[in-house]
Amino acid sequence: MDLLERYLQAAKPLLPRKVQGDILRELSENIRCQMEEKEAELGRPLTDAEQEEVIKHHGHPIVVAARYRRPQYLIGPAVFPFYWLILRIAAASALIVRLVVEVVTALLSPDPTHAILPALLAVPWVLVPVFFWITAAFAAFEICSSFVSMNWKTSWSPRSLPVMGTPARTVTRTESVALIIFGAAAIVW
Amino acid sequence: MPHSIDDLFENFRLELRRGCLVLAVLAQLQTEHYGYMLRKSLSSKGLEIDEGTLYPLLRRLETQGLLVSEWREEDRRNKRFYRVSPEGETILARLLEEWRGINSSVDRMLSPLERMEV
Numbered sequence: 001m002d003l004l005e006r007y008l009q010a011a012k013p014l015l016p017r018k019v020q021g022d023i024l025r026e027l028s029e030n031i032r033c034q035m036e037e038k039e040a041e042l043g044r045p046l047t048d049a050e051q052e053e054v055i056k057h058h059g060h061p062i063v064v065a066a067r068y069r070r071p072q073y074l075i076g077p078a079v080f081p082f083y084w085l086i087l088r089i090a091a092a093s094a095l096i097v098r099l100v101v102e103v104v105t106a107l108l109s110p111d112p113t114h115a116i117l118p119a120l121l122a123v124p125w126v127l128v129p130v131f132f133w134i135t136a137a138f139a140a141f142e143i144c145s146s147f148v149s150m151n152w153k154t155s156w157s158p159r160s161l162p163v164m165g166t167p168a169r170t171v172t173r174t175e176s177v178a179l180i181i182f183g184a185a186a187i188v189w
Numbered sequence: 190m191p192h193s194i195d196d197l198f199e200n201f202r203l204e205l206r207r208g209c210l211v212l213a214v215l216a217q218l219q220t221e222h223y224g225y226m227l228r229k230s231l232s233s234k235g236l237e238i239d240e241g242t243l244y245p246l247l248r249r250l251e252t253q254g255l256l257v258s259e260w261r262e263e264d265r266r267n268k269r270f271y272r273v274s275p276e277g278e279t280i281l282a283r284l285l286e287e288w289r290g291i292n293s294s295v296d297r298m299l300s301p302l303e304r305m306e307v
Contacts, residue, residue, distance in 0.1 A: 019248075026269045027244060030224040033268075059241035067245035 003048065004031055007055050014065030023068055031055065074139045083138045090130050098126040210238060212288060214246060215273055215281040218256060223268040247271055255280055 008024050015023050035054055039046055046054075058064060075083050102123055106115040192200075213236050217227060224244050231238055250256045255277035260269050273281065 023248070025267075026224060029266065029268055030240065030244065033223075033225040033266075057240065059239070064241050064245075067241060068248060 003051050003055055004028065004035075007031075007058075007061060010061035011065045014062060015068055019068075027058075027064075031058065073142075074135070075142050079138060079142055079145075083134070086138075087131070087134050090134055091127055094126045094130045095123060098123050208284075209288075210236075210242070210246065211250070212281070212284050213238075214243070214250065215255065215277055215284070218271055218273045218277070219281075221270045221272040223263075223270050227271070250277070 008028055011027075012020055012024060031054065035046055035051065038050070038054065099120075102119040103116070106112055106119040109115040213231060214227070217231055217234075222230060224240075224247060227247075228238060228240060228243050231243075247256065247258075251258055251271065255274055256271045257274045258269050258271045260267050262268075
């Protein structure tokens with residue numbers, strides 16, 4: 001039964017802590033029942049290989065433990081396309097703003113030829129805080145919307161959608177781009 | 190991403206089975222079973238279900254209040270016995286109605302075709 005103990009031990013830290021003892025007790029009991037039944041059928045104790053087969057059929061400890069949890073995600077499928085759009089706009093804007101700022105600062109420094117390379121190398125680092133803050137904000141939104149009943153998915157009406165031919169979409173996009181450029185500038189400074 | 194026809198079939202099959210398994214488990218747990226015994230009795234009626242799917246499903250249905258369970262001794266061993274709760278009975282009845290409705294709709298759609306093939 002050493003293999004079974006090892007199997008249970010591997011699954012243990014991956015299970016929700018409150019119920020992990022209970023789940024393992026039940027799992028262990030079910031596997032033992034199955035093994036004992038097989039032993040009774042064969043009229044002899046199971047070999048290591050046979051035990052291994054029974055346990056293996058239950059699945060990898062990581063997979064099994066994951067099935068006992070609810071699906072976990074940071075940003076759900078409904079919000080993800082919006083998150084992805086904002087992230088791309090913000091990343092592009094932040095890169096441009098940072099590039100301009102770094103180049104201008106380098107050119108104005110006493111020794112522009114030596115200052116320009118480190119300045120350019122510093123530019124991509126702006127992506128780290130952009131990625132962090134946008135992801136954090138969307139994750140927070142996702143968590144909040146699972147606690148508070150959000151009615152934006154059900155309380156909409158086709159009448160509230162933008163009228164065909166009006167530049168509603170471009171306006172909102174320009175607005176959000178402007179907002180993000182200011183946000184990115186704030187991060188840069 | 191290109192999918193082989195077998196992968197696609199497998200995905201659809203799992204999707205189709207998922208709801209049916211809940212139905213089967215609720216139906217079978219109108220009499221009390223523990224995990225391994227339930228798996229055997231489902232399989233003896235022709236429905237094979239992996240341990241790794243069945244045991245977590247029992248937990249989830251219990252958390253949702255559709256099953257009740259208790260640890261009890263049988264054959265000098267402690268086992269966790271599950272049984273459908275009154276809420277589970279209600280859900281089972283409604284799901285069965287839904288399932289039969291879908292079945293008969295699909296049958297009505299298929300029957301002209303089958304007649305043509307014959």
